[in-house]
């Protein structure tokens with residue numbers, strides 16, 4: 001079954017080609033990416049991709065200095081078909097002034113700390129890269145209208161865990177329904193959860209959790225993701241700082257993935273909005289990455305028989321054994337239930 005809506009205008013034409021050379025393993029510790037500058041481009045300057053639109057990249061240069069500016073860039077031919085996406089740290093040459101009508105060239109992509117991907121559907125080997133370098137994912141789900149779906153959240157969680165990204169949950173529209181029962185399904189995951197309702201957006205709490213991070217926002221259409229983002233990031237900044245001056249199209253179009261800067265005094269963070277991305281095909285997911293995100297269970301999994309799937313029907317699974325013996329305390333049962341559910345999310 002594909003949950004992936006066919007609205008991929010945000011992907012640049014080459015986004016299908018995620019070459020193994022630029023694929024990195026999830027790195028939850030978030031070590032600094034090593035930089036790769038090609039010989040011959042020793043004059044290349046670093047930048048951060050804030051958005052992509054029809055092969056043109058909006059790139060932020062000299063961030064947090066007097067010279068901060070966004071410029072428009074294109075890919076250098078030598079980069080071939082390597083995918084470049086919002087969040088990528090890149091090196092540029094050419095006219096990097098940002099003056100109207102100028103176009104810089106991106107000559108290399110820094111190593112990524114994380115990469116959020118989706119396959120077209122669960123059985124499809126073709127995958128698209130969506131967002132680079134995010135270290136958090138805020139899953140936005142409505143308490144009602146649209147009705148919350150456990151499976152949908154599970155799929156987001158699997159995509160986050162697979163990529164080594166920390167998931168956070170925000171339940172919106174709590175003025176319409178009590179999300180208590182729904183949230184009970186995720187009790188075993190210890191995911192930080194925010195509740196948001198008409199007139200009571202938890203802006204301060206969410207901001208505190210986003211500062212110093214790059215957080216990709218995901219959610220089904222209509223859950224109130226845009227409303228939440230507008231509350232977190234004043235729209236003036238959104239309009240001027242990111243897409244506006246660069247694409248010349250005057251507006252942030254709802255189909256493209258963009259990075260928006262969240263500020264609180266001196267501190268900042270990045271909100272990466274992914275409109276039009278309703279869910280993820282999970283065909284590329286590695287079950288080991290899911291187990292690894294349950295650090296307590298992963299340790300016990302080392303005692304499992306070789307090739308153990310750790311699923312509910314796995315014989316002699318050490319995790320199941322540990323839970324039965326009470327080694328994981330009261331939360332053990334909930335944790336293993338969550339693990340089983342997530343493993344089944346893409347195994348079926």
Ligand SMILES: Nc1nc2c(ncn2[C@@H]2O[C@H](COP(=O)(O)OP(=O)(O)OP(=O)(O)O)[C@@H](O)[C@H]2O)c(=O)[nH]1
Nearest residue numbers: 172173174196197198220221222223224225226227
């Ligand atoms: N009752 C209630 N309505 C809300 C709340 N947050 C947002 N809404 C409404 O829900 C509708 C959808 O909100 P949006 O912010 O456009 O939702 P979205 O998730 O960005 O949806 P797309 O733009 O389709 O991606 C709007 O009519 C909002 O006014 C809330 O906390 N309570």
Ligand SMILES: [Zn+2]
Nearest residue numbers: 304308310317
């Ligand atoms: Zn096992």
